[in-house]
Amino acid sequence: MAEAHQAVAFQFTVTPDGIDLQLCHEALRQIYLSGLHSWKKRFIRFKNGVMTGVYPGSPAGFMVVVVSYMSYNKYKQLDPSLGLIAKLGQHIPIRTLFMTVRYMSTDSQRIVGGVLVGTGLWVTIIMIMRNVLKSLLSWHGWMHARHGSVSWSTRLWMLLVKVFSGRKPMLYSFQNSLPRLPVPSVKDTCRRYLESVRALMDDEQYERMKGLTKDFEKNLGPKLQWYLKLKSWWASNYVSDWWEEYIYLRGRGPIMVNSNYYAMDFLYVFPTSIQAARAGNAIHAIMLYRRKLDRAQIKPIYLLANKVPLCSAQWERMFNTTRIPGLETDILQHMNESKHIAVFHKGRFFKVWMFYDGRLLLPREIEQQMERILADKSEPLPGEENLAALTAGDRWVVTPWARARETYFSRGKNKQSLDAIEKAAFFVTLDDTEQRFEPDNPVKSLDSYAKSLLHGKCYDRWFDKSFNLIVFKNGTMGLNAEHSWADAPIIGHLWEHVLSMDPVKLGYTEDGHCCGEPHPNLPGPQRLQWDIPAECQDTIQSSLTLARTLADDVDCHIFPFDDFGKGLIKKCRTSPDAFIQIALQLAHYRDKGKFCLTYEASMTRLFREGRTETVRSCTMETCAFVRSMIRDETVREERLKLLKMAAEKHQNMYRLAMTGQGIDRHLFCLYVVSKYLGEDSPFLKEVLSEPWRLSTSQTPLQQVELFDLVRHPEYVSSGGGFGPVADDGYGVSYIIVGENLINFHISSKHSSPETDSHRFGANIKQAMLDILDLFQLEKKAM
Template sequence: MAEAHQAVAFQFTITPEGIDLQLSYQALNQIYHSGVRSWKRRVSRMRNRVIKGVYPASPSSWLFVVIAILATLYMRSDPSMGLIDKIQQHLPLSLHVSLSSQGQTMLSALVFSTLLWLSLILALRFCLKLLLSYHQWMFEMHGPVSNTTKVWVTLLRLLSSRKPLLYSYQTSLPHLPVPTIKDTLSRYLQSVRPLLSDPAYKRMTELANGFESNLGNRLQRYLKLKALWATNYVSDWWEEYIYLRSRGPIMVNSNYYGMDFLFVTPTSVQAARAGNTITALLLYRRKVNREELKPSRVPGTVIPLCAAQYERMFNTTRTPGLETDVLQHWQDSEYVAVYHKGRFFRLWVYNAGRLLSPREIEHQIQRILDDPSPPLPGEERLGALTAGDRVPWHQMRKQYFSSGINKRSLDIIERAAFFVTLDDEEQGMKGDDPAGNLDRYAKSLLHGKCYDRWFDKSFSIVIYKNGKNGLNAEHSWADAPTIAHLWEFTLATDAFQLGYTDDEHCKGDVDRMLPHPRTNWKIPCQSLLQICTSLTVAQSLADDVDCHVFPFREFGKGRVKKLRVSPDAFIQISLQLAYYRDRGGFCLTYEASMTRLFREGRTETVRSCSNETCAFVKALEGGESAEQCRRLLRLASEGHQNLYRMAMTGAGIDRHLFCLYVVSKYLGVDSPFLKEVLSEPWRLSTSQTPIQQIELFDIKNHPDYISLGGGFGPVADDGYGVSYIIVGEDMINFHVSSKYSCKETDSHRFGAEIHKALQDIMALMSAEPKSAAPSRGPSQPKKQL
């Protein structure tokens, strides 16, 4: 065993002649290289702190300022207006004695230059923060651009001309503003109007007015006080109360998944696919650690997005607690945890200070696949503890995994860079039933066998027997766009950069003296009962999930854009039409929008079921004229885009109301209005998976390399979860989930309704006379801010 070899790296025996000390050269060599790598990483971080600390200036600009000041002094001009002389007068007495008058002047000029340089940096960063606080540009993306926005774009480009590091913009991003109570309540009442009858709406209006005039203003004052000192007044409470304090299973209810390419599997060799996938992930981690990734930006613009979520991507685990879980993050990890046929392994990915080649990782993975050793007692289904309820897992962890060999083995999993499952099944769109296989593929990634994933890890990679892969991500540390960015890089690097040999193996040489990665456990019989209980809870939850994945190929965003309609609005309106046909009415609809224009921003809710959208659906289903339906559709599209923009710029509804509710709980006061608002079920929960690095994929020359995107479980027991990804110009992939236990929902039926709704709306808009279609004209080109 690897642990046994490490345990005897240092041996000593006491003999009559003294102590006989025996050292393992291999262990010492590993310690040396690990220390060197750690120090290199520290130096790199210190260098990056300096570079991003002075951004948008550069460290070399200090020398320019010093030379300029000294040059003016040489020309007998004092640019400091007497400050250099004052600095010279206040130099320590020892310097007056040891330095000549000219030396004192030079030192004083150097101090003044440094202070001037720091002042200029603070001024530049303040200007950048002011520029990034301007959001009116978003409401001008598809219309005439004002002179103010033109000047703003020019200044922002000037201040962003230097190549930034990943976190260069962090301190310059504005803080999320707190909306006024009046505005939030007004927008809330408008959002629920189509869902309520006249008496119910009147009652809700009275509740809202009572809240505003009494308790609301008091809670708002506390919230504004928090916003003054907190980096983001929402994110910490959102992470704790929405995610970490949940005591139910995080499998299905919180975790989400991402899929492999739809049509292509780069290799059918499981170990080889694992080798390249693990290597690509570690190369991405290296870029994150060195801050070499380009900061994410709003597509088509130079506006940066918050990168805080990247910090906990690797070496992170959610550990269970009695009342709340804790996210634990380690600075580094030199191995990954691997699960195969009921056994856990520690796979070292560094040797002698270097990252193993893909071929060496493949070799180690193959050793795991060929390992004939059976699981230790209780080891096979240990992962079920992470799939069940959180409190029993906390109790088991505290009682049986807090010391000894079990703690060491648990630490191997929790401190790993990430978790890898070598699945013994085959998945993907294959065989005689491609549609059904995609559904099974989704369920496998979402929950697997309920014990062969470690759902607490920040993300887990699944490599299937036929070479297909995918991931399962824990939700509390970050949102889907962050993990999607990682997954895009991984798929592209695997297929187009690392590649495979002609016989489908990884490239590179192999050092066959690498250590064997098996781990040890001594799981007591008392914990086996809880493992079985957690597995039963998780299995019941998994069996109830109805997943349906389908690619929509009739058209994509290319044809939608020709209609002068937002692709996202087109899809969201289609979802409302599909739901109306499926359930005979409308429901509260959740669409995830980001707030990463602000520091530490996460998400906001776009309430997609709007008055305009409902008016269009009713008109279409009620047999109104095509011209009237088209007019209402365009109004619904513009209305939806406006809601999305407001959510992105901090004028959303739900996060503000959520934080007011948290404040009320801290103060020990009850609000009937807030209690009712936060108990409303989201029967239709939707999210778009963005493609952020399209330049990594050559869809024109390699059209088969199309990602399926990812999905999540239903939020409400009687509702649907819908995720979609717009791929290229001609395809949209959908992931629909619901629960079998609800007789009113059916994922396949709803998928068919989505398919039909998309076609019906396209047919309606395509029949519009060209002369009647609105056109931006030559004076309204597509903006590239």
Template sequence: MAEAHQAVGFQFTVRPDGVDIKLSQEVIRNIYLSGVTAWKKKAILFKNGILAGVYPASPSSWLIIVIAMMSSLYTHVDLSLGIIDLMKDNLPCRDRMSVQTRAVLSAVLFTTGLWTFLIYLMRYTLKALLSYHGWIFESHGKMSTSTKMWLNLVKMFSGRRPLLYSFQAALPRLPVPSVDDTIQRYLESVRPLLDSKQYAQMELLAKEFKETEAAQLQRYLILKSWWATNYVSDWWEEYIYLRSRSPIMVNSNFYIMDLLYVTPTHRQAARAGNMVHAMLLYRRKLERGEHAPLRALGTVPMCSAQMERMFNTTRIPGVETDIVQHLNNRKHLVVYHKGRFFQVWLYTGGRHLSPNELETQFQRILNDTSEPQPGELKLAALTAGDRIPWARARVKYFSQGANKASLDVIESAAFFLTLDEEPRGYDPAKTNSLDNYAKSLLHGKCYDRWFDKSFTLISYPNGKMGVNIEHAWADAPIMGHMWEYVLATDCFHLGYTEEGHCKGDVSGDLPYPNRLQWHISKECQDVIEKSYLSAKQIADDVDFHGYLFTDFGKGAIKKCRTSPDAFIQLALQLAQFRDQGVFCLTYESSMTRMFRDGRTETVRSCTSEAVAFVRAMEDTDVTNAQKLVLFRKAAEKHQNMYRLAMTGSGIDRHLFCLYIVSKYLGVDSPFLKKVLSEPWKLSTSQTPQQQINLVDINKFPNFVGAGGGFGPVADDGYGVSYIIVGENLITFHISCKFSSPDTSSYRFGQHIRKAMIDIQALFKPENDKKMEENGKCVLLVNGKKHV
């Protein structure tokens, strides 16, 4: 066997006539190559660390300034205005140096100080420029002169060829909104959901809060905003994610699907080999900071901090709170197949395993016919159940011996890979294919994904892939960025042979995957079974429906001159009302990554304007032209709220942090308690796409992703994720619970389809003509304006 071959690479024998040492040249060569690679990596990291540290300047700019300053000394032009001479006369140990040496050293020191000052000046100037957000409130396609000037200044101070983390120090801090503004926006957001008596009571609670504890809590929050890089993110991670004691499977973790229409190969091991290799390429660029930072308008940088913990990260359970453990330089992954865990090394001889070598390793696991050890089959169910039993079991049964060693291998792995046994994916010939695919990615069998890992890559026998992501360490756009890179690299750069195998050669001495060993007692097996049953109950209750909306897409919506997101959000409000007969508190996630360490903010999509529009849609006495006017108002309101959320003027994160401060201070606030206890019966999110534009979907229309989704937030509510794919497709991922008699994911999907079509029907020539007569300008379907 290969492992036996490696064991004899070094032989040490004691003979009567002396010591006989034999070294394998292949082993020595691999050791040498590993060392060379390690030093190259350190050198690259050191270089990139310097480049990011001095950005937006560069080391070459220091040399240019030094040369200029030295040249001025020889021409007797003192650019330092006497400072160099002053430094020369006050240098320590000046008596031991010649006059020329002191002059050169003083010039270098002065130049370095000047260069450092200019770096900070440029950086803080850029930070001041990035604190301006007026551009985001301008109408789409219409840019004012002042914004154009601002964009040019941002480009000027942004430097050339920034690395991934170059802009981090220049990003502004998330501002703390005023209490009055937040409360005013909050009351405005709940007005359509409360009757007059309830609203009056809420107004009274808000007034009492402003007049009593609000000022004290706000002072502490402002103090934190000065001290911390972001006044929200650390508390958000800790209290929303890590302190939750309920299962993270379904309730927190989310998923992303593979390409919708294309399967590059139907060989499971080959597809997994290419995908894992592409992830290693992405990780190498990530560790070196070589990815280009994401920038709005191609200019305004987004925070990249969340990307740091993508690999080698695990959520470690605790009795009171979990922690996120992030490690560096771990060179293996763990593979799960038919109840067995295998360790697979990702490097050999100082290089990544090639796609073909990875395919070989995965095929060896697929061919392995050994049986799971006692308790091994459902071991991962511990990560799917309640957190407290898992935390206690981890300390009691996995803190020593083989169990600890094997658990350490899993928790330190780059990520987790499951070689699944049942084919999944979208099949238009099968009615529920997308539903079953989503449920498989979201929870699987409840014991075949390690839900605590930053992500679990899932490979199916038909070549389809997917990924399940733990939510505490990052938000969906971060994983979506990597997923776009991996899919594009897999299909357009790595490729496959005609037989569907990975390209490349296989090293002859590749060691076999290492089977992890467990000694799981009967008592521990009982804990595992309880976690499994608890998780299975949650999984079986998930009612999921995946729906491809193909009647029209972003192209037609844009011709209506409205935001595609606003269009869909209003359709969701109409669908919700038709489904439930009432309006509800609605959550839409927006990002705040224009600020340092920014994560998300909430857009409360159920506005008074949206309610007025929906009621008009259900009123046969209201004309289409009048409905269109109300739609315009509701869409503009939604867009404005989304912009406020993105620019740090949202409602919910501010109130959340005020509540946390109140708990620290032991202050009882009926208003904050009421706000934080309100259920989000409709939770929505848009999956971003084309973040890095590696694939031209106009040229390759079939190479589009299906997006991803999440479980329902409320027991009697819906979770809806959607992705606007290209110009003619919108994919909806809808979830709810079977245990709720009032919800049905399929029924809600049908309501969404009808709502989308009904709204689009408002954009007809006759409606626009009436709007024109009323002084309102509307763009028609097909982009033709009728006067």
């Protein structure tokens, strides 16, 4: 064991001749290398902090400015300090400084003064560039241009952005240059809200809601808005901290299914069937990504031809992070450094060190550690096997996790073992089941695969960790991610890196093992020890029972839609996302015979610390198109006209959401302010209690350059999904893969008589085909 190995670095015995020290040089060497690694990491963090803090400036720029300033003054025979040294000596009442100035030579004074003034000039240039860039990035007119066309004003704007963006930015370089999320006016938000619900209400309901809205807009709204404006001036983002706390951390229901989400492996590619080998490559790739993240070597994410940077704040807590339960609210515990991972297999927990000899373990060495865990035949300790069910159950005050953690895991071996899990870089499950896409049984195999990633057995994932890597017995793998610390595109960026590294760059030997050789002296994994009393075991069993009830109720359906993809949709001169969202509305109406409030996730990372906003996809225009598709007498030309209007409306709403002019985050924050002030608002109360019976999200492919989607479209993730938001609703996630494939992930609950994920999937497929058929592309090709 690693700890034991270092604990015997020295031994001593007391004899009549004195103390006899026996040093273990290998253990001392490992301690030295470990310390050296830590100091290197601290230095890199410090250096990156400096580089990010002065961006778009740089040390090289500092030298250029100072030397140029000194040279110019020398050429003009001017005092480089502009009299600064003399003034310091006269006016600053510090004797040491005065004496220093008095006894400095003239040349020394000129050099010191020149450096000081040059530094001030350099800082001034940085601040000017940063504020100009912030002003430029506050303009979003480029989003309203027609696809494929760029105006001269946009071209000039792009040139200015490039000029003021500096050279070779790191991940966090643009954080100080991003604009703050604007606060929409109460009047605009209320107007857009009424517009968004008109299609869902009859005349009587609408007139009633219109009255509540107007009363709020006139009376309480302006008062709440004043406080929100004050917060927007003071805080980096007026939404994100409240969103994280009240939507995620204060949520008292189970986070399994209700909050956590999953990401899938390749669908049609199976790099190896050896579980330990797949884990070895995946874990190594994840650790390489963490090293790049620590060194800020990950490139910023951009929009518009790599010109418009997005906020990178969410990357900060990807690793070494755990959600810690509390009685009323949870907290996110983030460690600056973690050198181990936690592994679960057949009811046992292990701590596995990721470094040896001052370096990261190689894939074959990690595979070696996984082989040792798989070969361990020891039985779980009492209460150990189902322990993680505590992270899957309810988080209400009267239920277990927070109280159990305080009562049974705050001291002794239980605390040490729990710390090993919560302070791990991430959590790994070596699952003892087999999951895979089976061409002979595609529906059942994919549904089982999704359910396993979403909730597993309810006790074999640590749902509180920032993410779990799950590696199945047959070598298939996936992720389960906790939602409060970041949104899906962040974990998706990591997952794209892992999948691009695994089969191609890291590779496997002919017999399916990781490349390389096992390490002859590598200390083995440490089995975590527990002493869980009977009362705590009862609590664990209670959580497990509740979690299993929730998991059994989830109806998952995943299907690859390969009839066409974004290639044909673009030929229709329609946004692929708008096309799919309209198809979902048509499918839902056919499925349930009615429209519903629809949630589509959009990002607000154009602004500092931005997270998400809601696009209310069920619009008047979309409903008009859907009704035209239901009525047989409507001619094709009329349907196409209505489809175009619905698509343009959707695109405009998406732009508004991305640029801080959305509805729901503003209303949410106004509601939080009203609660702080003790004000009761019937309007806000009703708005925030409306259920999202159709919750949708697109999984974006962010690093297209990592994959050859033309020749190998199968070498990309099949996307991921999440549980239903409403008990009688659907959750739909989709990923556009290449030009000819769209993967859909659908979830609902068996307990609802209104929903059926497989029925809805069939309706989605038919809706996609029916909408495409309107364009008659086959006739145009002829």
